[in-house]
Amino acid sequence: MTDDTVGRVLGTARTDAERAVEKALGAVTAWSGRHIRYAPVSGGLQNSNWCLTVEGAPSRYFMKIPGAGSEAFIDRAAANQAARLADSLGIGPGMVLFDAGSGVEVAEFLEHYRACTTGDLTRPELAHQAIALYRTLHSGEPLSLTKTVFDMIDEHLDQVRELGAALPADTDLILAEYAAARKALEATGMDLVPCHNDSKPGNFLIGSGAGALPMKMIDFEFASNNDRAYDLAVLVTEMFSGERQTLELVEAYYGCATRPLTARVQLFTALADLKWGLWGCLQSRLNQAWGFDYHKYGLWKLMRCRMTIGDHRWPAWLEAV
Incomplete structure:
Protein backbone atom coordinates (compact mmCIF):
# COMPACT_ATOMS: atom_id res chain seq x y z
CA MET A 1 0.00 0.00 0.00
CA THR A 2 1.44 3.37 -0.98
CA ASP A 3 0.31 6.89 -0.13
CA ASP A 4 0.27 9.45 -2.92
CA THR A 5 1.91 12.39 -1.17
CA VAL A 6 3.87 13.33 1.93
CA GLY A 7 0.56 14.55 3.30
CA ARG A 8 -0.98 17.46 5.10
CA VAL A 9 -0.72 18.44 8.74
CA LEU A 10 -3.89 18.19 10.82
CA GLY A 11 -5.51 21.61 10.91
CA THR A 12 -4.57 22.67 7.37
CA ALA A 13 -7.44 21.16 5.35
CA ARG A 14 -8.25 22.90 2.05
CA THR A 15 -10.82 20.62 0.36
CA ASP A 16 -14.07 18.95 1.40
CA ALA A 17 -12.32 15.57 1.40
CA GLU A 18 -9.55 16.86 3.66
CA ARG A 19 -12.07 18.50 5.98
CA ALA A 20 -13.88 15.15 6.24
CA VAL A 21 -10.61 13.49 7.27
CA GLU A 22 -9.97 16.10 9.93
CA LYS A 23 -13.51 15.74 11.25
CA ALA A 24 -13.03 11.98 11.51
CA LEU A 25 -9.65 12.43 13.22
CA GLY A 26 -11.21 14.83 15.68
CA ALA A 27 -13.43 12.02 16.91
CA VAL A 28 -10.41 9.85 17.82
CA THR A 29 -9.94 10.97 21.42
CA ALA A 30 -6.91 8.69 21.91
CA TRP A 31 -4.98 10.88 19.43
CA SER A 32 -6.12 14.22 20.82
CA GLY A 33 -3.30 16.76 20.85
CA ARG A 34 -0.93 14.65 18.75
CA HIS A 35 0.81 15.85 15.60
CA GLN A 46 -16.69 4.11 -3.14
CA ASN A 47 -14.70 5.34 -0.16
CA SER A 48 -12.16 8.02 0.70
CA ASN A 49 -8.94 6.32 1.82
CA TRP A 50 -6.06 7.92 3.74
CA CYS A 51 -2.66 7.11 5.17
CA LEU A 52 -2.08 8.54 8.66
CA THR A 53 1.19 9.30 10.41
CA VAL A 54 0.50 9.81 14.12
CA GLU A 55 3.04 11.24 16.51
CA GLY A 56 4.33 8.57 18.89
CA ALA A 57 2.67 5.66 17.05
CA PRO A 58 4.86 2.68 16.13
CA SER A 59 3.59 2.57 12.55
CA ARG A 60 1.36 4.34 10.03
CA TYR A 61 -2.38 3.73 9.77
CA PHE A 62 -4.98 3.37 7.02
CA MET A 63 -8.26 5.28 7.42
CA LYS A 64 -11.37 4.51 5.38
CA ILE A 65 -14.19 7.07 5.22
CA PRO A 66 -17.43 5.71 3.70
CA GLY A 67 -18.53 7.29 0.43
CA ALA A 68 -21.92 8.88 -0.13
CA GLY A 69 -24.56 6.33 -1.10
CA SER A 70 -22.51 3.30 -0.03
CA GLU A 71 -24.88 2.70 2.90
CA ALA A 72 -27.39 1.32 0.40
CA PHE A 73 -25.17 -1.74 -0.04
CA ILE A 74 -22.86 -1.96 2.96
CA ASP A 75 -23.49 -2.83 6.61
CA ARG A 76 -20.42 -1.18 8.14
CA ALA A 77 -20.68 -2.98 11.49
CA ALA A 78 -20.84 -6.35 9.73
CA ALA A 79 -17.92 -5.37 7.50
CA ASN A 80 -15.82 -4.44 10.53
CA GLN A 81 -16.66 -7.74 12.21
CA ALA A 82 -15.41 -9.60 9.13
CA ALA A 83 -12.25 -7.47 9.01
CA ARG A 84 -11.58 -8.27 12.66
CA LEU A 85 -12.10 -11.97 11.94
CA ALA A 86 -9.52 -11.77 9.14
CA ASP A 87 -7.15 -9.95 11.50
CA SER A 88 -7.55 -12.68 14.13
CA LEU A 89 -6.84 -15.34 11.50
CA GLY A 90 -3.68 -13.55 10.35
CA ILE A 91 -4.91 -12.93 6.81
CA GLY A 92 -5.88 -9.25 7.02
CA PRO A 93 -4.44 -6.01 8.38
CA GLY A 94 -4.60 -5.33 12.10
CA MET A 95 -7.76 -3.44 13.01
CA VAL A 96 -7.26 -0.37 15.22
CA LEU A 97 -10.45 1.69 15.48
CA PHE A 98 -14.04 1.64 14.29
CA ASP A 99 -16.74 4.30 14.69
CA ALA A 100 -20.10 2.57 14.40
CA GLY A 101 -21.91 5.88 13.90
CA SER A 102 -19.94 7.15 10.93
CA GLY A 103 -18.54 3.83 9.68
CA VAL A 104 -15.02 5.27 9.73
CA GLU A 105 -12.44 2.50 10.13
CA VAL A 106 -8.74 2.66 10.99
CA ALA A 107 -6.41 -0.26 10.35
CA GLU A 108 -2.74 -1.09 10.19
CA PHE A 109 -1.08 0.39 7.10
CA LEU A 110 0.49 -2.57 5.32
CA GLU A 111 3.98 -1.33 4.56
CA HIS A 112 5.83 -2.87 1.61
CA TYR A 113 2.63 -4.27 0.09
CA ARG A 114 0.89 -3.53 -3.19
CA ALA A 115 -2.46 -4.48 -4.66
CA CYS A 116 -2.58 -7.44 -7.03
CA THR A 117 -3.49 -7.01 -10.68
CA THR A 118 -5.42 -9.46 -12.81
CA GLY A 119 -2.08 -10.39 -14.39
CA ASP A 120 -0.60 -11.20 -10.98
CA LEU A 121 -3.37 -13.67 -10.27
CA THR A 122 -2.74 -15.54 -13.52
CA ARG A 123 0.48 -16.73 -11.87
CA PRO A 124 -0.39 -20.12 -10.33
CA GLU A 125 1.55 -19.51 -7.13
CA LEU A 126 -0.36 -16.29 -6.42
CA ALA A 127 -3.73 -17.74 -7.42
CA HIS A 128 -3.12 -20.62 -5.02
CA GLN A 129 -2.18 -18.18 -2.26
CA ALA A 130 -5.54 -16.49 -2.77
CA ILE A 131 -7.26 -19.87 -2.51
CA ALA A 132 -5.39 -20.54 0.74
CA LEU A 133 -6.64 -17.23 2.15
CA TYR A 134 -10.20 -18.24 1.38
CA ARG A 135 -9.76 -21.63 2.99
CA THR A 136 -8.58 -19.85 6.14
CA LEU A 137 -11.37 -17.26 6.13
CA HIS A 138 -13.99 -19.94 5.53
CA SER A 139 -12.72 -21.86 8.57
CA GLY A 140 -13.50 -18.94 10.88
CA GLU A 141 -16.41 -18.49 13.25
CA PRO A 142 -19.68 -17.55 11.53
CA LEU A 143 -20.42 -13.86 11.11
CA SER A 144 -23.50 -12.20 12.59
CA LEU A 145 -24.74 -11.35 9.09
CA THR A 146 -25.99 -14.08 6.76
CA LYS A 147 -26.57 -12.71 3.27
CA THR A 148 -26.42 -15.16 0.42
CA VAL A 149 -25.94 -14.22 -3.21
CA PHE A 150 -29.68 -14.81 -3.61
CA ASP A 151 -30.37 -12.21 -0.93
CA MET A 152 -27.98 -9.80 -2.66
CA ILE A 153 -29.57 -10.25 -6.08
CA ASP A 154 -33.12 -9.91 -4.73
CA GLU A 155 -32.12 -6.77 -2.82
CA HIS A 156 -30.64 -5.27 -5.98
CA LEU A 157 -33.76 -6.13 -7.98
CA ASP A 158 -35.88 -4.25 -5.42
CA GLN A 159 -33.48 -1.30 -5.67
CA VAL A 160 -33.64 -1.38 -9.48
CA ARG A 161 -37.40 -1.09 -9.34
CA GLU A 162 -37.25 1.68 -6.74
CA LEU A 163 -34.64 3.78 -8.56
CA GLY A 164 -35.63 2.99 -12.13
CA ALA A 165 -32.16 1.80 -13.12
CA ALA A 166 -31.82 0.88 -16.80
CA LEU A 167 -31.24 -2.82 -17.53
CA PRO A 168 -30.70 -4.76 -20.81
CA ALA A 169 -33.68 -5.89 -22.88
CA ASP A 170 -32.95 -9.58 -22.18
CA THR A 171 -33.01 -9.21 -18.38
CA ASP A 172 -36.18 -11.32 -18.08
CA LEU A 173 -34.37 -14.23 -19.75
CA ILE A 174 -31.44 -13.84 -17.37
CA LEU A 175 -33.78 -13.77 -14.36
CA ALA A 176 -35.57 -16.92 -15.51
CA GLU A 177 -32.25 -18.79 -15.52
CA TYR A 178 -31.36 -17.18 -12.19
CA ALA A 179 -34.51 -18.75 -10.75
CA ALA A 180 -33.52 -22.14 -12.20
CA ALA A 181 -30.00 -21.91 -10.76
CA ARG A 182 -31.31 -20.85 -7.37
CA LYS A 183 -33.73 -23.77 -7.28
CA ALA A 184 -30.96 -26.24 -8.15
CA LEU A 185 -28.46 -24.84 -5.64
CA GLU A 186 -30.90 -24.48 -2.76
CA ALA A 187 -32.11 -28.04 -3.32
CA THR A 188 -28.61 -29.28 -2.51
CA GLY A 189 -28.31 -27.09 0.60
CA MET A 190 -26.22 -23.95 1.06
CA ASP A 191 -22.74 -24.48 2.51
CA LEU A 192 -22.64 -21.31 4.61
CA VAL A 193 -19.28 -19.97 5.85
CA PRO A 194 -17.80 -16.48 6.39
CA CYS A 195 -17.27 -15.18 2.85
CA HIS A 196 -15.51 -12.13 1.45
CA ASN A 197 -17.87 -11.84 -1.54
CA ASP A 198 -15.70 -9.30 -3.41
CA SER A 199 -12.68 -11.03 -4.96
CA LYS A 200 -11.43 -8.31 -7.26
CA PRO A 201 -7.62 -8.49 -7.65
CA GLY A 202 -7.04 -5.24 -5.77
CA ASN A 203 -8.42 -6.82 -2.61
CA PHE A 204 -5.42 -9.14 -2.46
CA LEU A 205 -2.14 -7.54 -1.38
CA ILE A 206 1.31 -8.97 -2.02
CA GLY A 207 4.77 -7.92 -0.86
CA SER A 208 6.24 -5.20 -3.07
CA GLY A 209 9.85 -5.66 -1.93
CA ALA A 210 12.39 -8.45 -1.82
CA GLY A 211 11.04 -10.03 1.37
CA ALA A 212 8.66 -12.99 1.34
CA LEU A 213 5.60 -11.30 2.88
CA PRO A 214 2.41 -13.36 3.17
CA MET A 215 -0.50 -12.39 0.94
CA LYS A 216 -3.24 -10.44 2.74
CA MET A 217 -6.91 -9.70 2.09
CA ILE A 218 -8.57 -6.30 2.49
CA ASP A 219 -11.98 -4.63 2.01
CA PHE A 220 -14.57 -6.76 3.78
CA GLU A 221 -17.45 -4.41 3.01
CA PHE A 222 -19.57 -7.06 1.32
CA ALA A 223 -18.64 -9.91 3.70
CA SER A 224 -21.33 -12.20 5.07
CA ASN A 225 -22.09 -15.84 5.65
CA ASN A 226 -22.61 -17.21 2.14
CA ASP A 227 -21.93 -20.39 0.18
CA ARG A 228 -18.17 -21.04 0.00
CA ALA A 229 -18.41 -21.89 -3.70
CA TYR A 230 -19.61 -18.35 -4.38
CA ASP A 231 -16.32 -16.86 -3.11
CA LEU A 232 -14.42 -19.16 -5.46
CA ALA A 233 -16.75 -18.27 -8.33
CA VAL A 234 -16.23 -14.53 -7.86
CA LEU A 235 -12.48 -15.10 -7.84
CA VAL A 236 -12.39 -17.00 -11.14
CA THR A 237 -14.66 -14.43 -12.82
CA GLU A 238 -12.46 -11.55 -11.65
CA MET A 239 -9.36 -13.45 -12.84
CA PHE A 240 -10.95 -14.20 -16.23
CA SER A 241 -9.93 -17.80 -15.61
CA GLY A 242 -10.10 -20.23 -18.46
CA GLU A 243 -11.69 -23.61 -17.99
CA ARG A 244 -8.42 -25.35 -17.16
CA GLN A 245 -7.42 -22.79 -14.55
CA THR A 246 -10.89 -22.88 -13.01
CA LEU A 247 -10.67 -26.65 -12.62
CA GLU A 248 -7.22 -26.32 -11.05
CA LEU A 249 -8.50 -23.78 -8.52
CA VAL A 250 -11.56 -25.89 -7.69
CA GLU A 251 -9.22 -28.80 -7.02
CA ALA A 252 -6.86 -26.61 -5.00
CA TYR A 253 -9.73 -25.43 -2.80
CA TYR A 254 -11.74 -28.65 -2.36
CA GLY A 255 -8.98 -31.21 -2.85
CA CYS A 256 -10.80 -32.58 -5.89
CA ALA A 257 -12.68 -31.28 -8.91
CA THR A 258 -15.72 -33.50 -9.11
CA ARG A 259 -18.48 -32.83 -11.60
CA PRO A 260 -20.94 -31.59 -8.94
CA LEU A 261 -18.37 -29.21 -7.44
CA THR A 262 -17.27 -27.75 -10.76
CA ALA A 263 -20.91 -27.39 -11.84
CA ARG A 264 -21.68 -25.59 -8.58
CA VAL A 265 -18.88 -23.10 -9.14
CA GLN A 266 -19.96 -22.56 -12.76
CA LEU A 267 -23.52 -21.74 -11.71
CA PHE A 268 -22.25 -19.31 -9.11
CA THR A 269 -20.07 -17.57 -11.72
CA ALA A 270 -23.23 -16.57 -13.58
CA LEU A 271 -24.84 -15.41 -10.34
CA ALA A 272 -21.74 -13.43 -9.43
CA ASP A 273 -21.90 -11.58 -12.75
CA LEU A 274 -25.64 -11.01 -12.27
CA LYS A 275 -25.13 -9.61 -8.77
CA TRP A 276 -22.31 -7.26 -9.78
CA GLY A 277 -24.03 -6.33 -13.02
CA LEU A 278 -27.11 -5.16 -11.12
CA TRP A 279 -24.85 -3.40 -8.61
CA GLY A 280 -23.07 -1.48 -11.38
CA CYS A 281 -26.32 -0.34 -12.99
CA LEU A 282 -27.56 0.83 -9.59
CA GLN A 283 -24.39 2.73 -8.81
CA SER A 284 -24.85 4.85 -11.92
CA ARG A 285 -28.15 6.05 -10.41
CA LEU A 286 -26.92 6.58 -6.86
CA ASN A 287 -23.78 8.62 -7.31
CA GLN A 288 -22.27 10.36 -10.32
CA ALA A 289 -19.21 11.69 -8.51
CA TRP A 290 -16.95 8.64 -8.32
CA GLY A 291 -15.29 9.09 -11.72
CA PHE A 292 -16.12 5.60 -13.02
CA ASP A 293 -18.59 4.41 -15.67
CA TYR A 294 -20.61 2.07 -13.46
CA HIS A 295 -23.40 1.58 -15.98
CA LYS A 296 -20.98 0.36 -18.63
CA TYR A 297 -19.40 -1.96 -16.03
CA GLY A 298 -22.82 -3.29 -15.04
CA LEU A 299 -23.91 -3.95 -18.61
CA TRP A 300 -20.66 -5.79 -19.31
CA LYS A 301 -21.17 -8.02 -16.26
CA LEU A 302 -24.74 -8.78 -17.30
CA MET A 303 -23.56 -9.59 -20.84
CA ARG A 304 -21.06 -12.09 -19.45
CA CYS A 305 -23.80 -13.60 -17.27
CA ARG A 306 -25.89 -14.02 -20.43
CA MET A 307 -22.95 -15.77 -22.13
CA ALA A 320 -25.10 -31.96 -11.84
CA VAL A 321 -25.21 -29.96 -8.60
Missing part, protein backbone atom coordinates in the same frame (compact mmCIF):
# COMPACT_ATOMS: atom_id res chain seq x y z
CA ILE A 36 -0.86 14.02 12.70
CA ARG A 37 -0.20 14.04 8.97
CA TYR A 38 -2.60 12.53 6.44
CA ALA A 39 -2.26 11.69 2.74
CA PRO A 40 -4.69 10.20 0.21
CA VAL A 41 -4.37 6.55 -0.80
CA SER A 42 -5.36 5.79 -4.39
CA GLY A 43 -7.52 2.92 -5.54
CA GLY A 44 -10.82 3.37 -3.70
CA LEU A 45 -13.99 3.63 -5.78
CA THR A 308 -22.60 -18.24 -19.24
CA ILE A 309 -26.27 -19.18 -19.11
CA GLY A 310 -26.20 -19.52 -22.90
CA ASP A 311 -23.38 -22.07 -22.72
CA HIS A 312 -24.54 -25.42 -24.11
CA ARG A 313 -23.48 -27.03 -20.82
CA TRP A 314 -25.74 -24.85 -18.65
CA PRO A 315 -28.57 -27.45 -18.43
CA ALA A 316 -26.02 -30.12 -17.48
CA TRP A 317 -24.59 -27.89 -14.74
CA LEU A 318 -28.11 -27.38 -13.35
CA GLU A 319 -28.57 -31.14 -13.17
